Amino acid sequence: MTSLINRAQWAMLTLMVLAAVAAWRFTPTILLADKLAPIHLDAVVPSAFGDWKELTNQAAQIVDPSRQKLIDEIYTETLSRTYVNAKGYRIMLAIAYGRDQRDSLQLHQPEVCYPAQGFTLLGKHTDMLPLPQRNVAITRIETRLGNRAEPVTYWTMVGETVFRGGINKKLGEMQYGRQGYIPDGMLVRISSIDPNNANAYQLQKQFASDLVQALPPAFVKRFAGPENSL
Template sequence: MNLWLRNFILLILMLAASGLALALRPTQKIADQGPAIDLETIIPQTFGDWHVEQQNSVQIVDPRQKEMIDRIYTQTLSRTYMNSRGYRVMLSIAYGDDQRDSMQMHYPEVCYPAQGFLLEGKEAGNMATGSGSIPVTRILTSLGQRNEPVTYWTIVGDRVFQGGLQKKLAEMRYGMTGKIPDGMLIRVSSIDGQTANAYDIQTQFADQMLHALEPEYRRKLNGNARIN
């Protein structure tokens, strides 16, 4: 094969690869197809045994972390709820309508240490709720005398995932169909020296919150969790 023919074939292959990449580039946002997401509206301020505590300062927010989160996510919601026994749970939800590589989620095991917390433990598990079993990650953090167990789960499109590999595979599956997935991170935490007690109450809180949602939003927040 002479040099001219080889270069011509290489050029054709490069153009074909470029055209294929362009054709497969996702352009359709899932967020534009489902129910509109307005976190302030869809998450009730009162549900079950819980109500929003209007004046509360237990959440620590680093301005630099907030600036980063505002860049990554389309919407964020931060509230502190209290039950009839005076127990407080902090809820944080971050939603992004474009969950591709350029818009990566900001995970609690990263943002807590960035604010000075110690990360003392991390484990994957399943949270049993009346809306289904949800794969979650639990971390234990501390800052001085403040012990803050955290439960969180992450959603890409319509499924919960655990770990970066699962997230990447989900993004690829959507990309192959020309769709851009949205993403959500739901975090529940409490200041409690008894870690097991904190996780139990956080599960109760999440269960009651999901139960109070409209069905289409419940499916969104639980990632179409399987019913046991």
């Protein structure tokens, strides 16, 4: 009887050791960002493109300043700008980039951040956004704070691929992990103060298309995924 118990204990110990070795073997250790061109948002994102130009001193608020310490831990860089077109329509662009997208350092989704800042989330839906040579899986939300209606379009990147939803995003991280890489991540958020959702989303679509077309070619995939992506 004692011999059987000992054999069972040794078998369990062996399985635990094998599991530990497998976990160590398949734990990614290389930052994908170190293998790609470094991203400096201020330099990569143009201040004028298409019919849009940046309004100075009109930054789009990307986070609640009271949570700045947490944001500094999650993101490597953030960019917040307001652009205006020839007709005076304003669009706010907010981009958050993190070199490390492991579980403890996940990008924060707008449907979480907006209510945390006092906005009411009125609606949410997903869509495909046609951009130059690619289709991007996006999420759109409608928010309101008092009389301020702010429709939002956003998408998230894991490495060089667009992923929508927590499960798909996790699968993307695992794909990179199997190659030994810790992926970087990016959230691109476009919004405008507009009570007409249809009008807002149409202009946001044009803004996104103009933006992607104006990015340096070497960085387009990092911001909007590969060509003809679905």
